[in-house]
Amino acid sequence: MTRFLLLLTLAASPLTAQAVVDPGMSKAQVVERLGAPAFERTAGSASFLFYQNGCERTCGMHDVVVLEKGAVVDAVFRSAKRRYSGSSSSPRMIPAAEAIKARPTKPADADAPITIQLQGRKPAGGA
Numbered sequence: 389m390t391r392f393l394l395l396l397t398l399a400a401s402p403l404t405a406q407a408v409v410d411p412g413m414s415k416a417q418v419v420e421r422l423g424a425p426a427f428e429r430t431a432g433s434a435s436f437l438f439y440q441n442g443c444e445r446t447c448g449m450h451d452v453v454v455l456e457k458g459a460v461v462d463a464v465f466r467s468a469k470r471r472y473s474g475s476s477s478s479p480r481m482i483p484a485a486e487a488i489k490a491r492p493t494k495p496a497d498a499d500a501p502i503t504i505q506l507q508g509r510k511p512a513g514g515a
Contacts, residue, residue: 409453411474413460418453422470426450433457441467447481 407421418437419425425437435458439451447466454462463472466481482490 406469406471408471408473409460409463410472411460414458415455418455418460422453425453439467439470441465441470443467446484 409418409421413421415435415437422437422439426440427438429436429438433456435455437453437455439453441447441449441451443466444450449464449466451465451467451470452463453460460474462474462477463470464476464478465472
């Protein structure tokens, strides 16, 4: 009977539980759920907590939690073990094969002028 209950318990629980980070959490709450970050950076009132995810070489980044004035405002996770319950600023991760297909087939004209339009502003000297 004890073995049956153990098997039933194991079958009912997920094999890998996700650590969920919610908007508004404090740094202490994030560390409680994810553990200590691999490293941390600060710029003004923003803090960035970086976590190893096992795909740094293939996905090109660590998992990162962004705090503004001590509260979570964003997170970008590539690890299946982590999830952000808010709206992440990160686009979805795509497989390498899809990224390779999306590359331009010819280089951009190096002599062409580059125009950058900021949101809500007109290009400099233009329409």
